[in-house]
Amino acid sequence: MNSETQYERLRVEVADWMRTHLTGEFACLKYRGGPGDEEAYPALRKQWERELAHGGWTGLGWPTGEGGRAFTVAQQVIFHEEYARAGGPGRMGHIGEGLLGPTLIACGSEDQRKRFLPGILNGTQFWCQGYSEPGAGSDLANIRTRAVRDDHGSWRVSGQKVWTSLAHDSDWIFVVARTDPDSRGNRGLSFLLLPLDQPGVEIRPIRQMNGGAEFNEVFFDGALAASDDLVGAPGDGWRIAMTLLGFERGMSTLGQQMQFIRELDWVIDAAHEAGVAHDAVIRQRIARAWVGLRVMRYNALRMLAGADGANQANAGAGGTLGREALIYKYYWSNWHRELGQLAMDVLGPNANLLAADDAKRSRLQGVFLFSRADTIYAGTNEIQLNIMAERGLGMPKEPRGTL
Numbered sequence: 153m154n155s156e157t158q159y160e161r162l163r164v165e166v167a168d169w170m171r172t173h174l175t176g177e178f179a180c181l182k183y184r185g186g187p188g189d190e191e192a193y194p195a196l197r198k199q200w201e202r203e204l205a206h207g208g209w210t211g212l213g214w215p216t217g218e219g220g221r222a223f224t225v226a227q228q229v230i231f232h233e234e235y236a237r238a239g240g241p242g243r244m245g246h247i248g249e250g251l252l253g254p255t256l257i258a259c260g261s262e263d264q265r266k267r268f269l270p271g272i273l274n275g276t277q278f279w280c281q282g283y284s285e286p287g288a289g290s291d292l293a294n295i296r297t298r299a300v301r302d303d304h305g306s307w308r309v310s311g312q313k314v315w316t317s318l319a320h321d322s323d324w325i326f327v328v329a330r331t332d333p334d335s336r337g338n339r340g341l342s343f344l345l346l347p348l349d350q351p352g353v354e355i356r357p358i359r360q361m362n363g364g365a366e367f368n369e370v371f372f373d374g375a376l377a378a379s380d381d382l383v384g385a386p387g388d389g390w391r392i393a394m395t396l397l398g399f400e401r402g403m404s405t406l407g408q409q410m411q412f413i414r415e416l417d418w419v420i421d422a423a424h425e426a427g428v429a430h431d432a433v434i435r436q437r438i439a440r441a442w443v444g445l446r447v448m449r450y451n452a453l454r455m456l457a458g459a460d461g462a463n464q465a466n467a468g469a470g471g472t473l474g475r476e477a478l479i480y481k482y483y484w485s486n487w488h489r490e491l492g493q494l495a496m497d498v499l500g501p502n503a504n505l506l507a508a509d510d511a512k513r514s515r516l517q518g519v520f521l522f523s524r525a526d527t528i529y530a531g532t533n534e535i536q537l538n539i540m541a542e543r544g545l546g547m548p549k550e551p552r553g554t555l
C-alpha cells in the first residue's frame with residue numbers, strides 16, 4: 153500500500169473514531185476547552201483523555217518502547233487536523249503528553265519514565281508547568297524558588313511560581329528551582345517533580361480579563377520533592393528546562409490552525425450579520441487574514457517536514473526543528489491577535505456590550521480577550537524577535553546584566 157493510501161485511511165479512521173466517540177456524554181465537549189475556554193468541563197475533559205487513550209490516540213509521536221505509536225510527522229498532522237475538524241475539545245493532558253513526557257524520554261531516568269509515562273499516556277495523571285515567577289518570566293534564569301536537601305535526601309521547595317496554567321486541575325507540577333544557594337543566573341538550577349496535593353503547596357487562582365481563571369499563583373513552603381524526582385543531576389535544571397521548551401512548538405499547532413479557520417468563519421458570518429460585508433476595509437482585512445492562514449499552514453508543514461528528517465523520535469513534540477520554527481510562534485500569535493481585533497471591529501459598537509445572551513458575540517469577544525495573551529506566553533513578541541535575530545540571523549547577542 154502506498155503512503156498516500158495509508159494516509160487517507162488514517163484520515164478516515166480518525167474522522168470515524170471522532171464521530172463515533174465524541175457523542176453521548178462527550179457531545180457537550182465539541183469545540184470546547186480551547187484557549188480562553190480552558191475552564192469548560194474539566195472533569196469530563198479528563199474522562200475524554202481516558203477515552204482517547206483507550207482508542208490508542210495518545211503518545212502518537214512517542215517511541216513505541218515508551219508506550220507511544222512512533223507516528224511520523226505526516227501521520228500526526230493528519231490526527232491533529234481531523235481531531236480539530238471534528239471539534240475535538242482542548243486537551244487537558246497536553247502539558248504532560250506534549251512537554252513533560254518527551255522531556256522524561258530524553259532526560260529522565262528509567263525509573264522516572266516507568267513511574268510517570270503510563271499515567272500521562274492513559275489520562276490519569278495531569279501536569280502543570282512551574283517555570284515563571286514574579287521576577288522571572290522572559291528572564292527565566294532569574295529564578296528565586298529554592299530547593300534544599302533534607303536529612304532523608306528529599307528536596308524541600310520554597311518560593312513562588314506564577315501564571316501556572318491549570319495548576320488547580322493538575323496532580324503534579326514540574327518546577328525549576330535553585331539548588332545551589334550561591335549560584336546566579338542559569339547555573340545552580342534543578343528540575344524537580346512535585347505532587348501538588350501535599351502540605352506546603354497553596355494554589356491561588358488569578359482572574360483574567362475574559363472572566364476565567366485558567367492560571368494561578370502557586371506558593372511552596374517546604375513542599376516535598378522525593379530524591380528520585382529530580383530529573384537529571386542537581387545543577388542540570390537549565391539544560392532540562394530548555395529541552396522541554398524545545399518541545400513547545402510542535403504538532404498540535406496544526407490542530408490549532410483548524411480552530412483559527414473556524415474563528416475566521418465566525419468573523420465572516422458576523423460581518424454578514426452586522427451588515428459590514430460590503431465595507432471595503434473590513435473585506436480587505438478578512439482577505440488578508442485568510443492569506444495569513446494559508447501562509448501559516450505552509451510554514452508549519454515546512455517546519456514539521458524538517459523535523460521529520462532530523463529526528464523522528466522527537467519530531468512528535470517538535471524536537472529538532474529548523475530555522476523556520478523560529479518564525480512560527482511570532483507569526484501565529486500576531487495573526488491571532490489581529491483576528492481578535494478584526495472581530496471587534498466587525499461587531500462595531502456592540503463589541504463593547506456584555507454578551508451573556510448572545511453566544512456568537514460572546515465567543516468573538518472571547519477570541520479578542522484571550523488572543524491578547526498569545527503574544528506573551530511561550531515567549532513574548534520581543535523575545536521571539538530576539539531569538540530570530542540571534543539564532544536565525546547570526547546577529548550579536550543582546551547585552552545581559554552581569555551575573
Ligand SMILES: Cc1cc2nc3c(=O)[nH]c(=O)nc-3n(C[C@H](O)[C@H](O)[C@H](O)COP(=O)(O)OP(=O)(O)OC[C@H]3O[C@@H](n4cnc5c(N)ncnc54)[C@H](O)[C@@H]3O)c2cc1C
Binds near residue numbers: 283287288318
Ligand atoms: C495565558 C498564559 C499562560 C501562561 N502559562 C504559564 C504556565 O503554565 N507556566 C509558566 O511557567 N508560565 C506561564 N505563563 C507565563 C509566561 O511564560 C510569561 O508571562 C512570559 O514568559 C513573559 O514573562 P513575564 O510575564 O514575566 O513578562 P516580562 O518578562 O516581565 O516582560 C514584560 C515586557 O518586557 C519585554 N521584555 C522582557 N525582556 C526583554 C528583552 N530582553 N528585550 C526586549 N523586551 C523584553 C517583554 O517582551 C514584555 O513586553 C503564562 C502566561 C500567559 C499569558
